[in-house]
Amino acid sequence: MDDRPVILLVGGDHADAVEREFRARYDRDYRIETAGSCADALDAARALVARRVPIAMVAAEHRLPDGTAAELLHQVPAVVSTARRVALVPVEEYADALDDLRAALPRRELDTFVGIPRGPRDEEFHTALVELLSEWVWSVARPTVTASDVVAEPGDRTAAAIRDLLDRLGIPNRTLAPDGEDARAILDAAGPGARLPVVRAINGRVLAAATPGAVAEAMYGGFDSIPEGEVADVVIVGAGPAGLAAAVYAASEGLTTVDLERDAIGGQAGSSSMIRNYLGFPRGISGMRLAQRSRVQAGRFGARFYTGRPATRIEPGPADEPEHHHVHVDGAHLCARTVVLATGVAYRRLDVPGVEELVGAGVHYGAATSMAREMQDRDVYVVGGGNSAGQAAVHLARFAGAVTMLVRRASLAETMSDYLVREIAATPNITVRTRTVVSDGGGDGRLRWLRLRDLDSGADTVTSADGLFCLLGAQPDCGWLPDGVALDDDGFVLTGRDVPREAWRDGRPPASLETTVRGIFAVGDVRSGSMKRVASASGEGASVLPLVHAHLAAVREEQLTTGAGR
Structure with missing residues (x-):
């Protein structure tokens, strides 16, 4: 056959x-x-x-x-x-x-x-x-070759999150039932009584009781392998488009470069099914491919990536040692002459209890492209009105019987690129419901129904639902930053002339992408006033390098001056 x-x-x-x-x-x-x-x-x-x-x-x-x-x-x-x-x-x-x-x-x-x-x-x-x-x-297609295997029971939510991570990293994978023939060797390697899910990673390591973080860390080397006492020229926190661009340009210019990412390399953009307005890709490019190529490019210049653990705090260098910032993750830390914050943003939570209980069981935060195949001929809802939500809806429409976008605003055009608005309008199985939010939802261990509220009339309607993908707004995760880094009222990092005047040094503002802490910079979506687009984030990641060079040169000059005066 x-x-x-x-x-x-x-x-x-x-x-x-x-x-x-x-x-x-x-x-x-x-x-x-x-x-x-x-x-x-x-x-x-x-x-x-x-x-x-x-x-x-x-x-x-x-x-x-x-x-x-x-x-x-x-x-x-x-x-x-x-x-x-x-x-x-x-x-x-x-x-x-x-x-x-x-x-x-x-x-x-x-x-x-x-x-x-x-x-x-x-x-x-x-x-x-x-x-x-x-x-x-x-x-669309199931992989004919596999680089990673996930052994799990059907419906395992952790396994679903691991598969989503592997898909975002562009790693062909398959899920195996524990009693299947192909799973036997993997379970034997994990040892007697190994807890599921068990994952065979791309490098051959077998992880029992695996989590997305553990799998991500296994892909690129653990934090425990960071050389003791090493001082990097640049430590980048975050590996979305801004962080990847910073890594490419820093490493290509000879700076020792380390990039830390808590999740999948590529960030939120890595889950975009197709980005059509990124310069140089006239036929579009998926977020996964863009992230994959950028990671390989940075790695060829010498940048190193560590994934699977979040940065937990930064200790700025003391006045007599300003070139040594300390970036901490759980169980390890790095010394850095400069730090580039490129942590992006997280999707806001719905805060609807019945829905939150079903995350991973029909409810997903982000595009979750690996789940699209499972939505074949089903009724799917997408919450959000930005480009990420639009790209997710168009991709899901290839599989689902019907896709309904739920948008709080009165029009998609207020927050979405015109090309996507037109593409959505031209897709017959996508319906857009404006001024509508999710007020409740539930199911028998999996999402089965949603209650939708019309914000103008206050009326509620109940509808069946097989999938809910939430991409609604963005909030920064900056609570772990040192107190000296100034934030705006919404929690985004202030840089350059947006920094409060009382934090200026010698009557001058910090450099355009520099924070209130000398030697710590912010780029991309985490920065106050940024455009929140892939191309602008990449541009800021590249633009920060001249400022990093200027800072390193200034510190060297100060050290020479101080040494000469002794």
Whole structure:
């Protein structure tokens, strides 16, 4: 039996050339099937779905005998919502088709369009296809190879959190029942009486009674391996876009760089299913891929990552030793000449008792992309009106029967990028309910229902619900910072000229991204006044490096001056 996923090609005048190109590159891993018209393609897709054959991609030539690629691809989600959709444009038609194809993208009529190759080795063409297939494999297909295994009972909430962590890190994984054949060797390695969940990590370590933190720490080396007495030039707290950018630029400029992350590298952005407005990625990029590439890039320059434990406090260096800040985590600490705070923000809690009791059992904070597959044909609710909520809703709509967005404000446009507002409006199984909040919820050990309140009328309605994904607003986690770091009224870190005048030094404010404690900087979402976007966070992470260099130079000069005066 051929169990390869299908790439369905729909050809016009260039059908033979298109089929040769696809078979030459993809015939080993995908089954290439063809159709000659819109009607034939839809019939073929329906037949494949009826046989439960996964369809990875539908690629259609721009002009077909009974319509256009956009007209066909617009109908594909009604048959198979998860297939990637590509319009193939002959070079001679490209200029005339460009405006129509660009307009089709925000209407979600297709995922991308590419020119049909005119000769061999058209790597730009294949890069576009491989990116789409890669995202399909990550978000839709079950892994055919696995780098990490989770042995757990069905419905184990801790195991679900571990799987979400592994997916956000881009690590192929599978969940095994304790009585399964594949689980036996893992449980034997864990030892008699090992408590579930048991995890075989990517490096071969087997963890009993595993937690997300323990698994994260096993991925990149434990904090206990930090060399005693080492002083890093830069310790970055947080590995979201801002922290990763700071790590790349610090390490690339020769500074000894350490990045601490309590959770998955990538932060909240790492759970975004598709970021379409990030510079340099015209077809979009998932948060996981962006974080994965950034981590690898920083690591190649020499940055080291430690994950799985939160920073608990910072002790600023004394006046006679200003270059030595001490950053503490549970059971370990690092010395740092400078500290960059890039901790981002956390999603606000709903504070609805019936709902909070079901976190991990149908209720999730964040996008929880690993759970999307489990929402097949179900009723799903997304709470929040920002970009992260919009991206989660669009991704869930590929799987769920219906997605309802619950937004406190009167309009999505108040808090969401225009491209996402239009994409949501063009997705038929997404409904937006404004001025609506969750007032109650419950179920028999798993979410089954929600009570929704209309903020204008005060009326409550009860509805069935299989999944609730909460991405509502952002609050900083800054309670662990030293008292000398000034915060605004909402708890975000003040920097530069926003610092209270009484905290200025010699009548001058701190540097633009520097806090009230000399040598401690803040970048990204945790900083007061930041834009709360991935691109701006990355920009601030890069922009902090000249300020770090200036601080290190000033400290060296002061030490020389002090030494010369003795």
